[in-house]
Amino acid sequence: MAFFLETLFGGLMAGMLYALVALGFVLIFKASGVFNFAQGAMVLFAALAMARFAEWIPQWTGIENKIVSNVAAFIIAAAIMFVCAWVIERLVLRHLVNQDAATLLMATLGITYFMEGVGQTLFGSEIYKIDIGMPKDPVFLLDSVFDGGVMVNQEDVIAAVIAACLVAALSVFFQKTSTGRALRAVADDHQAAQSIGIPLNRIWVIVWCVAGIVALVAGMIWGSKLGVQFTLTTVALRALPVVILGGLTSVPGAIIGGLIIGVGEKLSEVYLGPYVGGGIEIWFAYVLALVFLLFRPQGLFGEKIIDRV
Template sequence: MGFVIETVFGGLMTGMLYSLIALGFVLIYKASGVFNFAQGAMVLFAALAMARFAEWIPQWTGISSPLLANLLGFVAAFVVMVIVAWLIERLALSRLVNQEGITLLMATLGITYFLEGAGQMLFGSDIYKIDVGMPKDPIFLFEKTFEGGVLVNKEDLYAALIAAAMVALLALFFQKTATGRALRAVADDHQAAQSIGIPLSTIWVIVWSVAGFVALVAGIIWGSKLGVQFSLSLVALKALPVVILGGLTSVPGAIIGGLLIGVGEKVSEVYLGPMLGGGIEIWFAYVLALLFLLVRPQGLFGEKIIDRV
């Protein structure tokens, strides 16, 4: 029983990280109707910026404290992501208002390749390390309840707690602040929101900046676990099935979808892997998303679209 709980717990921790990345997709789609295929590249670009600034700032300033260097690197990387958000809105989105969905999708694909190329040009293409002080030693939980306890990696546990805190803060931001209500108004109806004085261009910059901040936190966590390398953008795209499962327009859906896929991956790898062969974690999420597309295209919490003729 302890091993089962250990497997499920590991899946929940991984799923929370998927949920954090999926929130970036949901936020941008809700506010602008754009499916942001560049979210994975944003995670990579943000992680590269964080890793390199944390390395460069001590060289520029003589700071010897790793904690202060990481903090300043985080601030510098966030400023870079806000600038990226502003450029995306000014140079791409504002010029493609009311265009077809496929046009906007192709624009985000172009942004993906631009960010990957710019990241390599500005920050280099080596594998970089992000060390924010998260402990990597395993610990045993519930030793009195289960024989041998439940083995948990401290880094995974801290990462899941950080991701959960970020998700909770974003939910409060959307529900309790004036800016969050404006974002929800824009998501419901662009024209109605504009008619009551909500500036769409400002809202889009804000939502891309928030998505950039989410990408930065996700990039730091994944970069700390795997190292900052260009395959990081592919890891981030694992959130695509999460969005399909939970629904493109639902913040709770992104959370539940991430947890379901995280647990499903771990359980299937442990219990089905020996029978079907390895690598189930690579394709499980996409197969599950495909099944949901066949029976419920809008996802678990997505809005059902009914066309009346």
């Protein structure tokens, strides 16, 4: 039972990180109605900025305090993501207002390769480290209930708490603020939103800024766990099944979908992997997403689209 709980907790922690990355996809889709393939590149770019500035600031200023350098690096990386959002809106999205979703999709693919190339040019292509002081040693819980207790990774717990707080804040933002309601209106119909005075260009800048902050937090956490390297792009794309499962327009769906896939990956790998030769954790999420695309393409919490002729 203790081993099962360890696996379950590990899956829940991984699921929260998947949900955090998936939020970026949901945010862009809610505001523009297009699936943002650049989200993985945004995670990588933000993590590279955070890692490199945390390394450069002590060299430039002589300040050796790790907390100060990390906070300063986070602020600079966040400012860079804001600038990226403004540039993307000004040079790309502004010229594609009211265009087909396929056109916007291709634009995000172009943004992906551009950000990957610029990130490599500015920050390098080595493997970099982000050390934000999260403890990496495991702790043992429920010693009095199970022999030896249940091992839980402290870093995973802290990362999951950070992700949960950000998810909760974004949920309140979408449901309780006028800007959040404007974002939902823009997602429903660009032309209708403009006709009632909602500034489409400003809304897109806001949502890309928010998605950039989400990408920065996700990149910081994943970079702390795995190191900042170009494989972070593929890690981010593992959130695609989360979005399909939860629904492209649902923030709660991203949370539930992330938890389901995180737990499903861990449990299937541990309990079914030995019978099929292992490797289930790699493809489990994509097979589950395929099943949902066949039988419930709108996801668990997505809105069912009904076309009337």
